[in-house]
Amino acid sequence: MSNQPWSQDEFRQRLYEKGRFYHIHHPFHLAMNGGNSTKQQVQGWVANRYYYQAIIPVKDAAIMANCNDAAIRRKWIQRIIDHDGCGDGNDGGLEAWLRLGEAVGLEREAVTSFHHVLPGVRFACDAYLNFARNASWQEAACSSLTELFAPTIHQKRLEGWPEHYPWIEPKGYEYFRKRVREARVDVEHGLKITLNHFQTRAQQEKALTILQLKLDILWSMLDAMEMAYVFEKPPYHNCN
Numbered sequence: 001m002s003n004q005p006w007s008q009d010e011f012r013q014r015l016y017e018k019g020r021f022y023h024i025h026h027p028f029h030l031a032m033n034g035g036n037s038t039k040q041q042v043q044g045w046v047a048n049r050y051y052y053q054a055i056i057p058v059k060d061a062a063i064m065a066n067c068n069d070a071a072i073r074r075k076w077i078q079r080i081i082d083h084d085g086c087g088d089g090n091d092g093g094l095e096a097w098l099r100l101g102e103a104v105g106l107e108r109e110a111v112t113s114f115h116h117v118l119p120g121v122r123f124a125c126d127a128y129l130n131f132a133r134n135a136s137w138q139e140a141a142c143s144s145l146t147e148l149f150a151p152t153i154h155q156k157r158l159e160g161w162p163e164h165y166p167w168i169e170p171k172g173y174e175y176f177r178k179r180v181r182e183a184r185v186d187v188e189h190g191l192k193i194t195l196n197h198f199q200t201r202a203q204q205e206k207a208l209t210i211l212q213l214k215l216d217i218l219w220s221m222l223d224a225m226e227m228a229y230v231f232e233k234p235p236y237h238n239c240n
Ligand SMILES: O=C(O)c1cc(C(=O)O)c2c(n1)C(=O)C(=O)c1cc(C(=O)O)[nH]c1-2
Pocket: 056, 093, 143, 144, 145, 146, 147, 148, 149, 150, 153, 154, 179, 218
């Protein structure tokens, strides 16, 4: 019967199938990972993505604020530490991303000021944060599951970029190396929460809708970048 819940294995498989909509398939990413992007396009991506990076720990703090389960919070807090660092030689992902910015030739201030962030990228990232603030913590945890597909994308950059873009300083790659490890831990936890929480068929279908929302967010960010840096039609390009 169609309203029977899927088994956990089938539910997991349906979540994984969403990978076919991951932004790894977006033309902007295909060009970048295939070595066909210009320096300005790579710089544009790095500068815009910093807005996403900066949102992530705030989003994770919102999830924790909505979560009344100490055991979950004890694990989830690691995500904030991963991005913000905690001293003692752990500078965190935001700092690593700023080093990536320097490695592609951007001044720190140009990145941290969000000066280059396109409105479409800002709206997409803000939608992610607003979703996490207003949804239940389990739903917000589910929305982080695009990370199921992230280790592959980071790995591809590590393998291809040094050859494609010899002008990028090697110190820039630490962020991707770090995330290959961290994302695997994150998704194990996020997947466990999702498989246990979304039990009925209607709930399982809702989980897929939530994951699609997040895929839409990531795809929309790249649409904005494609328009600005590939078609060279940033917002208001034709206004006087
Ligand atoms: O470079 C990427 O393609 C990519 C994608 C994603 C993602 O799938 O959301 C994340 C990251 N990177 C990333 O570095 C990261 O820390 C991260 C956290 C999250 C999240 O939703 O909590 N997604 C992602």
